[in-house]
Amino acid sequence: MKVTDHIKNAKGKTLFSFEIIPPKKGKNIQELYDNINPLMEFNPPFIDVTTSREEYVYIDRDGLLDRKITRMRPGTVGICAAIKHKFNVDTVPHVLCGGFTKEETEYLLVDCHYLGINNIMALRGDAMKHQRYFEASNGGHQYARDLVGQVKNLNRGKYLHDVMEVDDRADFCIGVAGYPEKHIEAPSLQTDLKRLKEKVDAGADYVVTQMFFDNSKYFHFVEAAREAGIDVPIIPGIKPIAITRHLQLLPHVFKIDIPEELIEEVEKCKDNKQVRQVGIEWAIKQSKELLKAGVPVLHYYSMGNSSNIKAIASKVF
Numbered sequence: 588m589k590v591t592d593h594i595k596n597a598k599g600k601t602l603f604s605f606e607i608i609p610p611k612k613g614k615n616i617q618e619l620y621d622n623i624n625p626l627m628e629f630n631p632p633f634i635d636v637t638t639s640r641e642e643y644v645y646i647d648r649d650g651l652l653d654r655k656i657t658r659m660r661p662g663t664v665g666i667c668a669a670i671k672h673k674f675n676v677d678t679v680p681h682v683l684c685g686g687f688t689k690e691e692t693e694y695l696l697v698d699c700h701y702l703g704i705n706n707i708m709a710l711r712g713d714a715m716k717h718q719r720y721f722e723a724s725n726g727g728h729q730y731a732r733d734l735v736g737q738v739k740n741l742n743r744g745k746y747l748h749d750v751m752e753v754d755d756r757a758d759f760c761i762g763v764a765g766y767p768e769k770h771i772e773a774p775s776l777q778t779d780l781k782r783l784k785e786k787v788d789a790g791a792d793y794v795v796t797q798m799f800f801d802n803s804k805y806f807h808f809v810e811a812a813r814e815a816g817i818d819v820p821i822i823p824g825i826k827p828i829a830i831t832r833h834l835q836l837l838p839h840v841f842k843i844d845i846p847e848e849l850i851e852e853v854e855k856c857k858d859n860k861q862v863r864q865v866g867i868e869w870a871i872k873q874s875k876e877l878l879k880a881g882v883p884v885l886h887y888y889s890m891g892n893s894s895n896i897k898a899i900a901s902k903v904f
């Protein structure tokens with residue numbers, strides 16, 4: 588079922604969902620199942636599975652460095668299919684512009700349709716580690732908006748190069764990313780919202796936000812988005828802080844602010860066990876306020892560890 592239909596069917600009740608990161612390659616899927624299992628009691632209607640960009644590895648061959656391209660984690664679509672069938676839950680693969688040609692994207696979308704996966708999170712992806720700025724792959728998309736357009740075309744039965752064997756149309760529901768504290772590359776929040784509107788006009792059905800730790804940032808973002816004519820559901824993304832290092836890491840990587848009060852609480856902690864507890868309590872407080880405000884879904888970034896999400900969900904749902 589589509590994410591937007593789950594929201595409609597909930598009739599104003601806030602749903603619980605979460606995002607997982609595939610484990611590093613070489614691992615068995617059982618660990619992922621064991622991580623998801625404790626969260627199933629909160630009835631997530633959908634689970635997101637992230638995609639990581641390709642990376643370069645350098646192999647030393649008698650003093651000469653040989654550069655090879657590799658992917659560090661197993662494929663998202665296969666993981667989505669496995670989770671969907673194991674837990675009878677909808678899954679949302681994150682589909683990236685970066686690292687994929689349009690043809691490869693079409694192939695991936697055909698797989699999704701075949702496997703009964705009918706939600707897609709359409710994202711640009713970040714620059715590769717060695718790059719300063721994002722560069723589209725040769726024959727790939729530059730912006731998430733263009734990827735949304737490709738998925739939408741597929742929904743209309745329009746394949747690349749007009750090649751279609753069987754007219755069994757996909758009907759993907761499309762999610763896109765939104766940034767309450769603006770995207771790192773956007774010159775202003777207003778411009779970023781204009782870009783978000785373009786993604787919605789291209790066919791996006793809902794938005795999931797970047798993590799934030801101050802709910803007023805989300806409320807302001809939703810208000811500004813509505814004023815900009817963005818009328819689709821805007822799902823807040825919540826991440827509990829888990830280690831002291833997050834105080835530097837999260838602002839650096841995601842260009843987000845951490846409220847003074849939370850910083851002080853974390854700095855008082857003697858070890859990461861205490862930090863984890865502070866993170867859980869902060870996320871519970873955030874979640875309760877968002878729930879009261881009637882958000883459609885509370886979407887948690889699990890980062891491969893479900894135990895803190897379980898602690899939060901058991902106090903909120």
Ligand code: FAD
Pocket residue numbers: 636637638639640681683709710711712713714729730731732763764765770771772773778779782786795796797798824
């Ligand atoms: P876009 O919407 O394309 O925007 C990128 C930048 O370009 C923005 O600054 C925007 O303002 C600007 N822009 C857009 N259109 C135009 C235009 N026409 N002209 C000029 N500027 C324009 N990354 C991963 O690698 N894997 C994941 O699984 C993943 N999941 C995510 C999930 C969520 C909920 C979020 C919020 C982010 C996720 N990301 C993921 C990170 C995301 O890929 C990065 O933030 C990326 O830098 C931007 O992606 P986007 O889809 O928002 O890009």
